[in-house]
């Protein structure tokens with residue numbers, strides 16, 4: 384069984400085994416942290432310590448592929464806390480969540496492997512100018528390095544008209560992107576129905592960097608059909624074979640220490656500590672690498688004196704460098720934003736409901752999986768979806784929305800008193816994102832297809848609102864960070880989202896899907912006014928689909944950035960960021976594939992200056 388894999392715990396050091404100093408100390412053993420640690424230790428030239436707050440976890444909920452959410456349902460694997468009340472959402476608070484285990488969020492995510500559009504990656508580089516290597520061309524080799532692609536079976540390819548092109552993928556990584564051996568029959572028609580809508584394209588591969596409707600792999604190992612994540616991909620067996628690689632789990636990093644402006648070490652306590660009595664320091668000769676994720680990297684930086692002067696003063700944290708961008712520019716992708724559509728004539732069998740209630744089907748699926756790890760239990764959350772440009776989903780409104788967004792005063796909807804550099808950075812994003820709104824190559828609307836008789840899960844890919852993540856000023860070290868999505872604070876988000884409902888209705892009721900007699904449920908109702916839809920959105924929208932980015936953005940310092948193109952934190956020496964917090968604005972996709980690729984590139988960038 385996958386849970387009985389022989390994994391040696393000897394690679395986990397104890398507090399007593401620690402060296403006083405390593406070349407690199409990596410804060411956070413998650414998706415990016417373990418990727419970078421693997422690459423930095425492979426030559427044997429450098430010593431590396433990974434400090435991870437979560438534990439080494441090996442329960443079946445980590446490994447299970449079927450359904451895609453068994454890890455997400457296991458509270459032992461998650462760190463959760465409440466966001467600030469959201470003014471734009473009737474003052475609701477939202478549960479903030481990320482992976483808390485060796486392997487980080489890659490160990491709990493829904494395993495959907497998706498790449499953004501070429502324009503996303505080019506946009507990030509554009510903040511530095513035309514020559515930046517943070518671009519689609521600059522990242523494509525790292526997408527290949529990061530992922531080992533296993534194509535769908537020829538049977539599924541012909542049965543479902545799946546398009547794929549292995550040239551966008553690699554074959555060497557221990558992180559796997561695989562297709563299940565079974566797909567729900569209704570998906571074929573649902574995919575084809577997008578062809579009934581003018582402007583929707585079918586790209587040659589999910590990794591081609593185009594907008595459109597496509598099939599995509601999921602992150603599991605095709606041999607064992609168990610979750611593939613950063614720990615089996617970049618740690619199991621690897622750390623054991625490298626004496627220069629130490630990993631210490633269940634330790635919480637509180638802060639980075641400095642000699643002058645040079646980052647020298649990190650202070651950490653056991654994960655369950657509630658005060659600093661057991662605090663220890665470990666030093667880094669070359670660099671401290673932040674990989675604690677979008678919510679915690681800014682918390683640790685601010686608690687270390689790297690952040691907005693005013694907040695640090697209020698928290699009583701001595702200032703090392705005034706860097707207003709730390710914790711600003713926070714973004715995530717909202718969901719629960721369209722009504723549901725239930726088909727009342729549904730000729731497809733089996734469908735997902737069989738896996739929930741049909742005991743014969745459940746027993747057959749279990750037997751098939753036990754026999755050769757095939758069948759419905761090799762399906763994670765989803766394997767096809769549409770990623771559509773604003774101009775496709777809102778053919779009447781997109782020009783006007785983009786023009787109004789571009790004309791906005793950039794400071795108007797940021798928190799009052801926002802630093803000028805951050806306003807300037809938002810202005811740069813606003814121009815670039817207005818271009819994306821007009822582009823055929825940039826997706827803003829995502830509809831996930833389930834192959835079930837009930838459908839309607841959409842994600843808003845490029846919200847215009849910007850939130851914040853700050854230390855708790857009364858308790859910077861031990862309280863969770865204060866996460867404020869500021870959802871719907873920019874009214875353009877409401878304008879865009881108001882287009883999502885009619886488009887979703889159009890997809891279900893005006894394409895070939897009409898023959899399935901879909902009935903609209905939830906939402907504000909089929910005859911609702913725009914005001915009623917907006918009121919429904921404010922009551923229903925969840926501002927996170929677990930794709931947080933942006934709180935230590937890779938942007939020029941005069942644009943509110945926190946790290947430069949070499950991922951070094953401005954104003955100090957020996958401190959870098961490699962996790963999703965460095966992504967300047969959201970890609971038109973979910974984030975794990977991009978995080979792995981950026982971490983691969985980050986490792987090369989760090990090695991160059993070693």
Ligand SMILES: Cc1cc2nc3c(=O)[nH]c(=O)nc-3n(C[C@H](O)[C@H](O)[C@H](O)COP(=O)(O)OP(=O)(O)OC[C@H]3O[C@@H](n4cnc5c(N)ncnc54)[C@H](O)[C@@H]3O)c2cc1C
Pocket residue numbers: 410411412413414415416434435436437455480481482483484485486487488489491492493494495496497634635636637674675676677679683928929930931962963964973974975976978
């Ligand atoms: C529930 C869920 C579902 C998702 N589904 C998908 C999906 O289907 N497809 C997709 O593309 N993306 C998905 N994502 C997003 C994707 O997994 C993340 O973008 C990515 O894993 C982030 O990687 P990271 O390295 O930035 O952070 P993480 O992988 O979260 O790593 C951060 C690590 O730092 C540790 N840490 C935090 N604070 C401290 C501290 N003080 N001291 C020491 N260690 C610390 C954490 O425990 C964690 O292990 C999902 C995420 C979640 C949470």
